[in-house]
Amino acid sequence: MRMIVIGTGPIGGIIGGRLARAGYDMTFVDVDKEHVEAIRANGLRVDVPDSPFNISINIVLPNEIQGKFDIGFIAVRSNYTLDALVTVLPHLNENALLVSMQNGINPPLLQQQVGADRTVGMAIRMGCRRIAPGHLHTATRGHLYIGHLHGKTTPQLQTLHKLLEAAMETEISDNILGVLWSKLTYTCLGFFGSLADVSLATSCAGAANRRLLVDFLAEVVSVGTAAGARFIPLAEYNPPDLHPCNPIEKRLAIVNEMAKSWKDDDRKGPLRQIQNGIKTEAEFTLAYVVHQGEKTNIPTPLCRKLLTMIHELEGGTRQLGMKNYDELYRS
Template sequence: MHPRRSRPGGAGGQSGRDKTAVTAARCAVWGAGAIGGVVGASMARAGEDVLLVDVVAEHVNAMNDSGLVIRMAGEDERTRVRAALPTAVRGTFDIVFLAVKSQYTQAALDAIEPHLHARSAVVSLQNGVNEPHIARCIGAERTIGCLVDFSSDYQAPGLIARARAGNLFVGELDGRATPRTEVVRSLLAHSTTAYTCQNIMGFVWAKMCKGTIDATTALVDENALELRFNRKYHPVRAQLVREAVEVAAAEGVQVAAFAHFDPAPFLDRSPAGREAAFLVLDEIARGQAEGNSKIRTGYWRDIVVRKRKTEIEYITGEIVRCGERRGVPTPLNRLQWTMFEEIESGTRPMQWANLDQLDAALAAIAQ
């Protein structure tokens, strides 16, 4: 790897930063892994007042001792950052970017709440629909939603590998355009193109819908970029997305289009609608492959590399639970969720037969 830029100065200091800060807000990134690490390093490099918080002591020590390395396209960019374990955090923050796995949301909120003041905001950079839960815990007036659409992986303490650049979308839960969402957008724009929007839950649910497709890549032990192009399983993917979009509609959410994803064709059951949905899936495959060196998804890495449970319960599982509550059938998502639980427990292998079983289940649904 070729070193691109190294920042001088101590891990706890401000020296050596670019003087391009866009705000005086005191910020924390809570969870400095794949997503939080990229966002936090980008903010620190721009001179923002940001603390990276993580529960992994080796990661915190590496960041403080040597900086945080973001590896992209064969080049390393090392940035001096301030990092701490949750128990070492002191004071309050104006903005907290929450970037922990969904299963750790409540534990993180318990640790974050003492560090909020009346006008603080927590911005969810997570997968799943966590914003309503965050709002119940700390108040809707202190909760901001975000869709993260870039690819990265935690590789080792102090090292994040970044792949596809992507975009970020941020917005108030009630759809208002506010000065603070522009501040948040500006902070996030240090890491990639960022937008404000007035239908943030529509974007969050859009990623949920697309996440049902991403999950299929961990049912087999294959190159995820190539697997997405395999049209044999487009009918399965289309049904998974259709169920999710229908659940979102029952929840009162209008699923948004973003990047290469458009929800509309998945609700059209005509032959023309089917082909239009397949074309969207083709575009998603092309979009994921463009400029992307990451051939495995986070789902696969959690199971095979990190040896831990995935976030499937908070994505596919949430779709199934919402469907039950609203009376919307989600048979294929339910089956996929069951498969994941069995793969995670070691009772089911990653194999092509899993996709074939989903395909057979879809055929039975259609009868």
């Protein structure tokens, strides 16, 4: 069975690297020539808590792909999903699976191209990052959820589950859309924590911003609920508990409990991307919530304002700073 990974960043590289180490026939693709050249020269270096490894892999640029594949993994940021599909679709066998390993709700886009039984959504709980070209790092073993949007377990899904188990703990879900929505609430939390170059422990130290975060998460959960998402509990919180139908005291208590784990030196992924001049996934995560709110008639003033502020930070017309939370509060 031949597998291809489009995007050899932290997610595609770490999970795909584990599969390669387990002996599977893997081809990796990336557009970053420096990253590709580093891996070709020195192998893919992966720091994982159980057993760090360095492995020689077959990595190519998009125009160098050869042959057909039985499984395609899309591991690019959501901004580049359509580009990744253009790259991979000509190289898939007739009944090949197409797997989204991304943030956001991307499986419907894949399903439009290959159909329901060939589309698999994947939700990943694994903090990870790229240290340098050819060098990836995670401090957690990680956990995968996989499933078709229709919720059925097909033979192909069972085969995928078996091979992924060689890489990390994997669970088949009949509710992958609900799992992805649950993770989306946490992704949106990352954008909330990216308005200033401080940790959430600092930005939400005061009562006003702590309440602001509660109200923000209430918007996200309200939209997901109206869109039909069946949320699952996360390690940090159970999303339905943050729905505004619950008393504000209960919701504040949940955020206060979560805050105990916040660290002063923690910085969210979108913040690092903004600081490095990299476009975030806001248009495919936070904006998705806003658009779904419009469809379901759920007001999202905080999500909408935060989205505008993230765009301004990306465009250089707004500066990072605590004053941004004051402005968000006034919205």
